[in-house]
Amino acid sequence: MPKLKTRRAAAKRFRRSGSGKIMRRKAFHNHLLQKKGTDRKSRLSQIGLVSEQDAPNVEAMLPYL
Template structure:
Protein backbone atom coordinates (compact mmCIF):
# COMPACT_ATOMS: atom_id res chain seq x y z
CA UNK A 1 0.00 0.00 0.00
CA UNK A 2 1.51 3.36 -0.98
CA UNK A 3 2.28 6.12 1.42
CA UNK A 4 -0.09 9.09 1.63
CA UNK A 5 1.40 12.48 0.81
CA UNK A 6 1.29 15.25 3.38
CA UNK A 7 0.00 18.62 2.22
CA UNK A 8 3.01 20.80 2.87
CA UNK A 9 1.02 24.01 3.28
CA UNK A 10 -1.02 22.39 6.06
CA UNK A 11 2.12 20.99 7.70
CA UNK A 12 3.45 24.53 8.07
CA UNK A 13 0.21 25.82 9.61
CA UNK A 14 -0.86 23.12 12.07
CA UNK A 15 0.79 21.02 14.75
CA UNK A 16 -0.39 18.54 17.34
CA UNK A 17 -0.34 18.91 21.11
CA UNK A 18 0.73 16.17 23.46
CA UNK A 19 -2.87 15.09 23.98
CA UNK A 20 -3.48 14.84 20.23
CA UNK A 21 -5.40 18.05 19.61
CA UNK A 22 -4.53 20.17 16.58
CA UNK A 23 -3.53 23.78 17.16
CA UNK A 24 -3.25 26.70 14.79
CA UNK A 25 -2.20 30.35 14.78
CA UNK A 26 -4.79 33.09 14.93
CA UNK A 27 -5.42 35.40 11.99
CA UNK A 28 -4.87 39.19 11.70
CA UNK A 29 -1.37 39.38 13.17
CA UNK A 30 0.72 39.77 10.01
CA UNK A 31 0.70 43.45 9.10
CA UNK A 32 -1.02 46.77 9.89
CA UNK A 33 -0.15 46.27 13.54
CA UNK A 34 0.44 49.91 14.47
CA UNK A 35 -3.24 50.69 15.02
CA UNK A 36 -4.06 47.49 16.90
CA UNK A 37 -3.90 47.57 20.66
CA UNK A 38 -1.26 45.79 22.69
CA UNK A 39 -3.80 43.58 24.43
CA UNK A 40 -5.33 42.61 21.11
CA UNK A 41 -1.95 41.72 19.61
CA UNK A 42 -1.06 39.64 22.64
CA UNK A 43 -4.36 37.78 22.41
CA UNK A 44 -3.76 37.10 18.71
CA UNK A 45 -0.30 35.70 19.47
CA UNK A 46 -1.63 32.68 21.36
CA UNK A 47 -2.33 29.36 19.70
CA UNK A 48 -5.92 28.20 19.22
CA UNK A 49 -7.34 24.69 19.04
CA UNK A 50 -8.85 23.77 15.67
CA UNK A 51 -12.64 23.52 15.79
CA UNK A 52 -13.98 19.97 15.93
CA UNK A 53 -15.96 20.39 12.70
CA UNK A 54 -12.72 21.28 10.84
CA UNK A 55 -10.52 18.69 12.51
CA UNK A 56 -11.35 15.87 10.08
CA UNK A 57 -10.26 18.01 7.12
CA UNK A 58 -6.96 18.88 8.78
CA UNK A 59 -6.27 15.25 9.72
CA UNK A 60 -6.92 14.28 6.11
CA UNK A 61 -4.28 16.74 4.95
CA UNK A 62 -1.80 15.55 7.60
CA UNK A 63 -2.03 11.75 7.68
CA UNK A 64 1.06 11.27 9.87
CA UNK A 65 0.37 14.00 12.43
Protein backbone atom coordinates (compact mmCIF):
# COMPACT_ATOMS: atom_id res chain seq x y z
CA MET A 1 0.00 0.00 0.00
CA PRO A 2 1.48 3.40 -0.93
CA LYS A 3 2.08 6.16 1.55
CA LEU A 4 -0.74 8.70 1.85
CA LYS A 5 -0.12 12.41 1.45
CA THR A 6 -1.09 14.86 4.15
CA ARG A 7 -2.89 18.04 3.15
CA ARG A 8 -0.45 20.63 4.40
CA ALA A 9 -3.05 23.37 4.80
CA ALA A 10 -5.04 21.13 7.14
CA ALA A 11 -1.90 20.08 9.04
CA LYS A 12 -1.33 23.72 10.00
CA ARG A 13 -4.86 24.13 11.35
CA PHE A 14 -5.71 20.96 13.27
CA ARG A 15 -4.12 18.87 16.01
CA ARG A 16 -5.24 16.03 18.22
CA SER A 17 -5.96 16.35 21.92
CA GLY A 18 -4.86 13.92 24.58
CA SER A 19 -8.24 12.21 24.50
CA GLY A 20 -8.09 11.78 20.72
CA LYS A 21 -10.44 14.57 19.63
CA ILE A 22 -9.45 17.01 16.90
CA MET A 23 -8.87 20.60 17.99
CA ARG A 24 -9.12 23.80 15.96
CA ARG A 25 -8.90 27.57 16.34
CA LYS A 26 -12.06 29.63 16.43
CA ALA A 27 -12.92 32.07 13.67
CA PHE A 28 -13.48 35.84 13.86
CA HIS A 29 -10.48 36.65 16.09
CA ASN A 30 -8.11 38.18 13.54
CA HIS A 31 -9.24 41.74 12.86
CA LEU A 32 -12.04 44.24 13.52
CA LEU A 33 -11.63 43.47 17.20
CA GLN A 34 -12.45 46.95 18.51
CA LYS A 35 -16.19 46.40 18.04
CA LYS A 36 -16.20 42.99 19.76
CA GLY A 37 -16.67 42.75 23.49
CA THR A 38 -13.98 41.56 25.87
CA ASP A 39 -15.92 38.45 26.87
CA ARG A 40 -16.50 37.54 23.25
CA LYS A 41 -12.83 37.98 22.35
CA SER A 42 -11.89 35.84 25.33
CA ARG A 43 -14.15 33.03 24.13
CA LEU A 44 -12.83 33.30 20.59
CA SER A 45 -9.24 32.96 21.77
CA GLN A 46 -9.90 29.53 23.26
CA ILE A 47 -9.40 26.28 21.38
CA GLY A 48 -12.50 24.70 19.86
CA LEU A 49 -13.26 21.10 19.01
CA VAL A 50 -14.13 19.87 15.54
CA SER A 51 -17.69 18.55 15.51
CA GLU A 52 -18.21 14.79 15.27
CA GLN A 53 -19.82 15.22 11.84
CA ASP A 54 -16.77 17.03 10.43
CA ALA A 55 -14.12 14.87 12.10
CA PRO A 56 -14.08 12.14 9.38
CA ASN A 57 -13.30 14.77 6.72
CA VAL A 58 -10.43 16.15 8.76
CA GLU A 59 -9.06 12.68 9.42
CA ALA A 60 -9.16 11.95 5.68
CA MET A 61 -7.05 15.05 5.06
CA LEU A 62 -4.62 14.07 7.83
CA PRO A 63 -4.07 10.32 7.63
CA TYR A 64 -1.21 10.32 10.17
CA LEU A 65 -2.71 12.71 12.73
